[in-house]
Amino acid sequence: MHLFLAIIKESVIFAWAALAANRLRTFLSLLGITIGIFSIITVFTIVDSLEHNLRNGIEELGNNVVYIHKWPWDFNEDFPWWKYMNRPVPTVQEFDKLNGRVNTAEAMAFHVAGRKSVKYKNNTVENITITGGSYEYDRISTFDIAEGRYFTEAESTAGRNICIIGSTIAETLFSNGEYAIGKQIKIGGRNIQVIGIFKKQGESLLGNSTDTQVLVPVNYIRNFVDIRSENLDPYIAVKAKPGITNEQLKDELKGLMRGIRQLSPETTEDFALNETKVISQGFDGMFEVVGLAGWIIGGFSILVGGFGIANIMFVSVRERTSLIGIQKSLGAKNYFILMQFLFESVFLSMLGGLIGLLLIWGLTLLIGDSAGMEIFLSRSNVILGITISFLIGVVSGFVPAYGASQLDPVEAIRSN
């Protein structure tokens, strides 16, 4: 073991000396691998970050929530949209009836959303999502309140003119440093009191960030907008009880909704029961294509980098042929010569790979949140980058190193 470590140490010293002696050549060989690792891991980092952000957005909608909608979410090329055109939208009355009957649900909420301008004194925020939610909306949707509070059941039922605003809206409307809670803001010309501010969430790729949302009780919003309008996308969200599967919940909801809408057994449903898994399945195909593109682009870069290293190693062996001859005539074993050149190749390749990874890491820090989503270099990509560098070093360096180890000492010394 001690002898093996001594050989490794000596091989590393030899390799380092050889690399340091030809700095320009070393730099150019490094560049090939650096660019290769940089391009392949950059693509994987972007794809992983994109996927992570989208999955988070979908998770916020709830994995164990079933959405009663007019339209099904599983759109595809053969989607028969004309079949669904005349369907009625879910209503508050249906929500109330369902609320009293469903046994497998932990919570349920009615939801509508439209766009309006929000005003406070001279500050205006245009085109903001105004969400109308029933009392249990906070149990269906994932959000935190940074300041203030959520609606009470009495406020929600009575339809009080109160709201919870997003952090970006609060920053814009109360830019003069005023305390937002308790202030009256104007939505569509009506005074509404701010009772809470959502915790900053950052941008969501699904566009469901609470930062730019205003949440009001649905019983208040129905006073001045038509919540039966399809433009407001009304739906009922139902969360399953612990231990109840989405399928069980859907079975019960299907039966209850058919009863509420008085559909005869031979009539097909005029509502859709949607799940968030449909959205994530829709994105799976896209990620596969992007990942594949990155794989092809990066694969070619790595291949070029590998050939660069192999070429430089052949040159290196040729240049040092007489030195190899002297080493062998002084008693150096074949495996020592092999290790020496193999270490040089692996060292060169790994150095290039690590520089590539460092560049990506620096880039992720530099970009930060300015890309509209969190970009991060994951552990799996670091492992992949290091492994690829190591293996490229082994594969491209083995043939020149083995060739060097097989040289005849006498012929090698005479070669110059």
Place this chain on the structure above:
Amino acid sequence: MKRPKIISIICIIGFLWIVFTFPGMFSPATKKLGDWVPAVYGFIIALSFISYIGVWHMKRWGVEIYIGVVCIKQIFFLFTDQMGMGAIIGAAFSLWFIITFLFYYRRMSLNL
């Protein structure tokens, strides 16, 4: 000793197989199986490459490494649940390669 033609053919098939399967190491499908799966897969390919170099030069260590790699590969496929038709055909080819290598094993060199 002179390399038999069948060994040359097997080695060329092996080198081509490595060229085509190496990119599979960082394919999205392999990455999905786990953080360390691409690394293990890569090591299998690199060791296969080294073993073919050994066999090409008619060295016994090449055959020994090859047999080891084939065993590791089958265990890896079993653990990652990839024992499909492709893996079975691959295993059959590997078995044929091993039998051929063992046939010429005594005529191979013991040295590095």
